[in-house]
Amino acid sequence: MSPRALAALVGRDVARTRGALASAGAGIVVGTAALVFFLALGLGARRVLLSEVFPLDVIELEPPRTSAGLLALLGGEAPIDGVLPAVATELGATPGAREVFGKLRFRFPSSARGGKELLGRELISHEMVGDGVDPALIEPELRERFQDPLARPGEPCVEDAACGRDEYCERASGSAGGRCSAPVPGLVSRKLVEVFDHAVAPQHGLPPVAGTLLARAEGVPFELSLGSSMLGVARLGAPRRARIRVVGVSGKAIDLGVTLPLAVVQRWNREYGGEAAATRWSSVVVRVASPADTAAVLAAGSRHGLVPADTRARDVSVLVSGVLALLFLVASVVLGMAALNIGHTFRALVADRRHEIGLYRAVGASAGDIRAWLLALAVTVGLLGGGAGVALAWVATRLADARARTDLPDFPYKPESFFELPAWLVALGVGYAVLFAVLGGLLPALRAARTDPAHLLGGGAR
Amino acid sequence: MTREFGAGAGLQRALQGVSVEIRRGEVVLVEGPSGSGKSTLLAILGGLDRGFTGEVRLFGEDPRALSDAALSRLRGERVGFVFQSFHLLGHLTALDNVLVPSLFARGGGRLDAARAREALAAVGLADRAGAFPHELSGGQRQRVAIARALSREPSLLLCDEPTGNLDSATGEEIIDLFAGSLAGGARALVIVTHERRLERIATRSLTLRDGRLTGDSQSAGDAP
Ligand SMILES: Nc1ncnc2c1ncn2[C@@H]1O[C@H](COP(=O)(O)OP(=O)(O)OP(=O)(O)O)[C@@H](O)[C@H]1O
Ligand SMILES: [Mg+2]
Numbered sequence: 001m002s003p004r005a006l007a008a009l010v011g012r013d014v015a016r017t018r019g020a021l022a023s024a025g026a027g028i029v030v031g032t033a034a035l036v037f038f039l040a041l042g043l044g045a046r047r048v049l050l051s052e053v054f055p056l057d058v059i060e061l062e063p064p065r066t067s068a069g070l071l072a073l074l075g076g077e078a079p080i081d082g083v084l085p086a087v088a089t090e091l092g093a094t095p096g097a098r099e100v101f102g103k104l105r106f107r108f109p110s111s112a113r114g115g116k117e118l119l120g121r122e123l124i125s126h127e128m129v130g131d132g133v134d135p136a137l138i139e140p141e142l143r144e145r146f147q148d149p150l151a152r153p154g155e156p157c158v159e160d161a162a163c164g165r166d167e168y169c170e171r172a173s174g175s176a177g178g179r180c181s182a183p184v185p186g187l188v189s190r191k192l193v194e195v196f197d198h199a200v201a202p203q204h205g206l207p208p209v210a211g212t213l214l215a216r217a218e219g220v221p222f223e224l225s226l227g228s229s230m231l232g233v234a235r236l237g238a239p240r241r242a243r244i245r246v247v248g249v250s251g252k253a254i255d256l257g258v259t260l261p262l263a264v265v266q267r268w269n270r271e272y273g274g275e276a277a278a279t280r281w282s283s284v285v286v287r288v289a290s291p292a293d294t295a296a297v298l299a300a301g302s303r304h305g306l307v308p309a310d311t312r313a314r315d316v317s318v319l320v321s322g323v324l325a326l327l328f329l330v331a332s333v334v335l336g337m338a339a340l341n342i343g344h345t346f347r348a349l350v351a352d353r354r355h356e357i358g359l360y361r362a363v364g365a366s367a368g369d370i371r372a373w374l375l376a377l378a379v380t381v382g383l384l385g386g387g388a389g390v391a392l393a394w395v396a397t398r399l400a401d402a403r404a405r406t407d408l409p410d411f412p413y414k415p416e417s418f419f420e421l422p423a424w425l426v427a428l429g430v431g432y433a434v435l436f437a438v439l440g441g442l443l444p445a446l447r448a449a450r451t452d453p454a455h456l457l458g459g460g461a462r
Numbered sequence: 463m464t465r466e467f468g469a470g471a472g473l474q475r476a477l478q479g480v481s482v483e484i485r486r487g488e489v490v491l492v493e494g495p496s497g498s499g500k501s502t503l504l505a506i507l508g509g510l511d512r513g514f515t516g517e518v519r520l521f522g523e524d525p526r527a528l529s530d531a532a533l534s535r536l537r538g539e540r541v542g543f544v545f546q547s548f549h550l551l552g553h554l555t556a557l558d559n560v561l562v563p564s565l566f567a568r569g570g571g572r573l574d575a576a577r578a579r580e581a582l583a584a585v586g587l588a589d590r591a592g593a594f595p596h597e598l599s600g601g602q603r604q605r606v607a608i609a610r611a612l613s614r615e616p617s618l619l620l621c622d623e624p625t626g627n628l629d630s631a632t633g634e635e636i637i638d639l640f641a642g643s644l645a646g647g648a649r650a651l652v653i654v655t656h657e658r659r660l661e662r663i664a665t666r667s668l669t670l671r672d673g674r675l676t677g678d679s680q681s682a683g684d685a686p
Binding site: 001005008009012015016355356358359360361362363364365366367368369452453454456457 | 505530534
């Protein structure tokens with residue numbers, strides 16, 4: 001049978017059996033809509049959670065914190081826990097590792113105050129954490145502004161008053177004199193900005209900073225107290241102040257804190273924590289090509305006694321996958337029931353059309369033609385139902401996003417859209433709908449093809 | 463040929479050792495009481511029923527040796543059926559009903575609407591091409607069915623009680639149509655009927671009784 005003839009047959013069926021086919025296809029519509037909606041939601045959640053909140057391709061390895069704390073309690077003197085640069089290099093050579101870099105945490109207590117320029121009033125952070133990162137690792141567009149200011153030292157000085165307007169006197173504890181220095185460039189994380197804008201700022205009546213932070217060419221200045229905080233004073237060195245200027249938002253920045261050029265933190269760590277604090281990484285960050293490579297990196301890390309700093313990404317990933325699988329199952333059950341329903345409808349349809357099928361056979365249709373006809377009808381029901389289901393799901397995602405924009409309070413990482421509906425998901429939805437429709441129509445189609453055409457011939461006996 | 467249905471106690475012998483040969487140009491009437499096997503014979507002759515034993519040749523081919531597709535094509539190209547209850551499709555116009563066989567023909571839908579219209583005109587329904595079956599009288603419906611059967615110019619036309627559902631005047635029109643459908647001896651007609659009036663166009667009469675062939679007589683058959 002030619003495709004044209006098949007199309008004519010199926011077209012006439014759709015026209016004359018609209019009602020029955022529509023009610024048979026309704027289950028397909030609902031099932032496909034549920035499938036596509038849930039998967040789009042899952043993909044959207046996964047996108048936000050795993051690429052922005054808990055990136056899955058980045059592993060931060062560090063010495064176990066608990067044992068260090070315990071040793072400190074027992075021995076009084078905490079050993080310098082850190083990762084030797086050689087170990088970091090070795091981790092970078094693990095198969096699947098694309099990039100490795102060391103992070104150097106502040107090994108000294110510090111606090112910060114500032115933000116008046118940006119927020120309209122002074123903000124104080126009694127505990128400030130931060131780290132140092134090699135500027136070579138920073139996004140190129142930020143790199144130039146993110147350099148050690150003492151690479152180009154200013155005039156000798158003993159106090160800030162001797163320096164230029166924006167400058168301060170960078171003078172290490174115990175040394176007789178320092179050099180004037182431009183404010184140390186700092187980077188913050190997207191996470192910090194998100195949390196500030198959506199959780200902190202609204203509660204304290206402060207303006208959001210995301211836009212202005214990026215727009216201000218001169219950066220946001222604040223003052224860092226080195227060597228002392230609410231919680232204590234550094235063992236070495238004397239407390240002093242330094243000027244920081246936040247120059248941008250970076251993916252390499254510490255989650256909640258400020259990230260400075262590596263050389264600066266090395267200097268300060270040496271000043272307040274000694275040589276080892278300046279030369280051993282507090283943690284090593286490995287970026288892998290795909291999440292599947294994570295295991296090898298974790299194994300290599302554990303050979304050096306290192307543990308992942310944060311397992312939430314994996315936990316969230318497992319959770320999201322689990323929920324997705326569950327929703328997929330639910331949608332499949334709906335589609336399975338739809339297939340049964342289609343089976344019923346087709347069985348009735350085939351019984352109704354016994355004479356018609358017999359006639360087709362008598363005028364030249366082969367069993368294969370009859371099978372092809374009914375399967376094409378099932379495919380059509382699947383295509384139409386699947387298409388309608390995808391459309392319905394799309395409308396539902398739009399409605400849900402619109403509701404979320406107006407009705408949900410602002411929260412960190414609140415996305416523009418909670419959904420992701422890539423072309424492959426549309427294809428999957430329609431394909432799945434067709435699959436189930438064909439499954440439902442298969443047995444009736446096979447039975448119809450076996451219909452004995454001889455019954456058409458008249459006979460009181462039959 | 464022999465055709466049995468069922469098995470054991472329920473065994474039905476629809477045909478027993480019936481042996482016939484039908485040649486082109488013949489107009490064969492098949493008569494016999496109800497249940498004597500007339501329809502069964504037609505089904506086997508038309509390649510609709512392959513459950514027989516014995517030997518059958520359709521246009522030289524053994525229907526049991528052909529694939530279903532090949533046998534179906536043979537049916538579509540060389541056999542036409544006319545049924546007692548017409549079997550028109552209610553959702554199609556007369557014209558589309560005539561076009562149904564072409565859906566399954568090789569080259570799909572080759573028979574164009576013009577030829578289908580000719581076939582309708584040949585049965586006197588040129589002006590009713592757009593009518594649906596429920597808008598037609600019984601005789602008109604059977605004429606559409608005959609147009610459908612003849613549209614592809616079959617070598618063998620098989621009719622099962624074609625006038626059985628029609629009043630006698632209408633039946634007369636149908637008989638006239640058959641008389642005009644002999645294609646100058648290129649076609650064979652096999653007509654199961656109780657209709658005495660058909661004898662005027664018949665060349666031969668078969669009589670079946672309890673599945674056995676009890677009569678096979680040539681008749682005058684003064685076909686016009
Ligand atoms: N599919 C079938 N299953 C079982 N028995 C059948 C079947 N087809 C025919 N028969 C039996 O075969 C015998 C012949 O049937 P057939 O229909 O050929 O008779 P007929 O001469 O056409 O009768 P009528 O004049 O009533 O149409 C009958 O006894 C019938 O019951
Ligand atoms: Mg009969």
